[in-house]
Amino acid sequence: MEVDIGNALDGALGLTETDLETLDESVATAHERIERGRRDRDHGYAALALPETVDTTAIRETARAARERAVGDGELDAVVTVGIGGSALGAVTLTDALAAGDTAAFALDNVDPAWVDRRLAEVDLSRTVVNVVSRSGTTAETLANFLVVREAMADAGVDWTDHTVVTTGDSGNLAAAAETHDLPRLAVPEGVPGRFSALSAVGLLVPALVGVDVDAVVAGGARAADSLAPSLFDCPAYAYGATAYALAERGAAVNAVLPYAESLERYAEWFAQLWAESLGKDGRGQTPARALGVTDQHSQLQLYRAGPADKLVTLVRVADGPDRPIPATDLDGLSYLADGSLRELLDAELRATEASLAAAGRENVRIQLERADAAAVGELLYASEAACVLFGELADVATFTQPAVEWGKAAARGLLGEPTDESEQVREKRELIVD
Structure with missing residues (x-):
């Protein structure tokens, strides 16, 4: 380059x-x-150490296990990432740039219901792997879409546990679901913000599922x-x-x-x-x-x-x-x-x-x-x-933080029923409506 x-x-x-x-x-x-920071694996800087620390063997083995669990020796129709922002964009970027096979790969990274319904209708859910990605396991958009996908699979007569792989942190709802249902699972790396995680399991699992050479990446x-x-x-x-x-x-x-x-x-x-x-x-x-x-x-x-x-x-x-x-x-x-x-x-x-x-x-x-x-x-x-x-x-800015993003997340949670200071400010919005 x-x-x-x-x-x-x-x-x-x-x-x-x-x-x-x-x-x-x-x-x-x-x-x-x-x-x-890279040497000491400090928060954020640890992302620049990923070429040394990422375990591509584990990623490839998890991809193989997830594929076999979903379709056995059959053809995989699609891989759907359920995540948002850095939990999805790395995988999408790599698959769009490099995937050459017949397996579709896309992300449910928005909660527009018409769009979600349309995307799910495009794939054969019985021949699909769903990769659910959230470090905390509590991201509202991701968990909402995951529940929608689970329901769509149930409606199609598909056992969602045979078609789901989880990429998450050590605790939270997704970690608990993975343990309860014995789901294939990969870890979100410590000290790596989502937007810097493309060269980790977060970004590499989906490319591995569709045949990209993740070791070369x-x-x-x-x-x-x-x-x-x-x-x-x-x-x-x-x-x-x-x-x-x-x-x-x-x-x-x-x-x-x-x-x-x-x-x-x-x-x-x-x-x-x-x-x-x-x-x-x-x-x-x-x-x-x-x-x-x-x-x-x-x-x-x-x-x-x-x-x-x-x-x-x-x-x-x-x-x-x-x-x-x-x-x-x-x-x-x-x-x-x-x-x-x-x-x-x-x-x-x-x-x-x-x-x-x-x-x-x-x-x-x-x-x-x-x-x-x-x-x-x-x-x-x-x-x-x-x-x-x-x-x-x-x-001289705090590159690895995102306080404005976190404010918006708290405000949205508050509007959905979890009391937060941020949601009160949303409710107090000034209006000047022209109709």
Whole structure:
């Protein structure tokens, strides 16, 4: 993986290479803190040790046991993750990017009843494995959806205990259910916030169930871990994190992430949670915007190039992969497509977007993967996490906490019947209704 920060320099926000050289002293200090936290497995920093600590053998064996329990030697129709946020996005990102078989994989990560009913109707529940993920085992949305799935299985004449695997902490409702019903179970790693858990059992079980080489994913993460160095000029992850921080300090309040690969579209969603929940504190941070190249450049590029100069645009390129020739045509005006291919067109669109932004003085960074295979995606996820942690260190925010998220959870529980101070504030909402 490489990161090109050239187009982030000397643009509208005025960041220069000299500025980055000055910032590099702070990067070295932050690297020392990160390495110490990673070595000591401190809360949060333990995520950056996952390539060393994750037990892929246990994950693969649990996947095998869950599959055999559900379908024996038969075909697995679907794997459904019941979880929300970091309990689901890592698995979704990895399966969307890497799964190539016939087994569907998706997450019930919302409680919209029409959507939940539609998703469950799409699969054969008798040939489905349900992976329920919650560290506490008390997450309201996850437990509600789990109960809905259990009822749907009962209505279909399916024994839910034969089709359920649990990923949770040492105690709580899910841990108790796993023990009572002898369910296959994996542990949520200690000291790893959910949004940083993609390279743990939380993110890797579902990919293992659908045939992804999870050892290669972890090896890619290890490759990114090995590349961490005291200078942003020697480390792709730190180059990105430091540049994003420096631009944020100069007014880049938005970070628009455009993967130029359909298989990485959910990466932008995963990145959005990582960046927003980790860095949005004390008036600091960047608002992540999710987009997809080339699709969204036909609308959003107008804003990025000609709107407010308050954005960093992050383009993710995959250098090599499958291709398809563009058929010859005698239509007028299309001769420039002759002898071309879709990959060549995709790459031309990316380079044109970069040039368009740069010509307008709008800062952009290119993250490049050689190919979108298991090792490269694992490296991308780890490097993104390391970049986020570095940004947090430089901004002096509590990267691994999420007090605003917890406030919202407490408020929702209160509205459902558990008295909380937060719910009283919700009930006191000011209204000005126009109908």
